[in-house]
Amino acid sequence: MTLKPFWSLALGFVWLQVASATPVCSTQSLAGYIALGAGGCTIGADTVASFMTLTGFATPINTASITVTPSGGTFNPELTFSVSQAVSGGTVDEAIFNYTISGPAYTTDVINLSGSSETVDGAVTDTQNYCVGGHFGPDGVDGCTGSTSGALVAVDGAQQSDNTSFANPHSLNITDDFVLDSGTAGTASGGTFSDQFTAVPEPGVFLLTGTGLVLAMLRKSQRVNRKL
Numbered sequence: 001m002t003l004k005p006f007w008s009l010a011l012g013f014v015w016l017q018v019a020s021a022t023p024v025c026s027t028q029s030l031a032g033y034i035a036l037g038a039g040g041c042t043i044g045a046d047t048v049a050s051f052m053t054l055t056g057f058a059t060p061i062n063t064a065s066i067t068v069t070p071s072g073g074t075f076n077p078e079l080t081f082s083v084s085q086a087v088s089g090g091t092v093d094e095a096i097f098n099y100t101i102s103g104p105a106y107t108t109d110v111i112n113l114s115g116s117s118e119t120v121d122g123a124v125t126d127t128q129n130y131c132v133g134g135h136f137g138p139d140g141v142d143g144c145t146g147s148t149s150g151a152l153v154a155v156d157g158a159q160q161s162d163n164t165s166f167a168n169p170h171s172l173n174i175t176d177d178f179v180l181d182s183g184t185a186g187t188a189s190g191g192t193f194s195d196q197f198t199a200v201p202e203p204g205v206f207l208l209t210g211t212g213l214v215l216a217m218l219r220k221s222q223r224v225n226r227k228l
Contacts, residue, residue: 022047025070030063030081030097044074046103046199054140058094058179061085061190066095074104075199082115083190087122087182096177098140104199105168112161113154115191121183124156126193131173132166140175154193168200 025041025048033041033051040049048070053063067082087093109130116124129136134146147169152162166172174195180188
């Protein structure tokens with residue numbers, strides 16, 4: 001009989017989780033992620049939300065043509081952005097957008113650029129600006145309201161990966177700026193760029209895990225007692 005309040009509390013916790021659940025992230029266009037709005041979607045216990053395009057310096061790449069692929073889980077969430085586009089004749093195309101990721105305590109942020117190509121004086125770059133524990137201003141680069149901000153840069157054919165470390169913030173505001181620049185006499189074609197984060201479990205996570213195990217054991221014990 002004394003187990004009823006315990007079970008009621010546990011069931012209440014589960015109900016709250018279900019009631020407040022957001023969609024699980026799936027492979028779709030960047031336009032689809034923008035349409036999710038402030039609610040966003042989840043990768044494990046991480047929520048990525050509030051995707052929005054920003055004003056850049058070049059011709060915008062259509063967000064419907066950029067494919068977003070989520071991967072990883074609670075402690076290693078990753079978003080990969082795929083672009084199939086080429087420029088030439090002095091053209092510069094750009095995809096610049098902002099979003100927020102929140103969840104466990106984040107420790108590292110890594111960007112990778114691959115699958116792109118360029119000729120002559122063409123170039124493909126991905127620059128990621130990050131704001132720790134706050135948000136950028138309207139331009140997605142300045143005015144970070146958090147504890148610190150910085151930038152990671154990846155250049156095809158040169159430095160194709162970059163990374164940084166954090167002091168365990170629970171949210172990051174991210175701006176990705178992907179540029180295809182044909183130069184004056186070359187070409188540039190897109191590939192994929194990714195944002196990968198690492199997080200660490202906190203004591204509360206272990207507490208919830210332990211509580212789940214205890215609940216499972218109690219439930220099994222009750223079934224055995226009923227049979228007896």
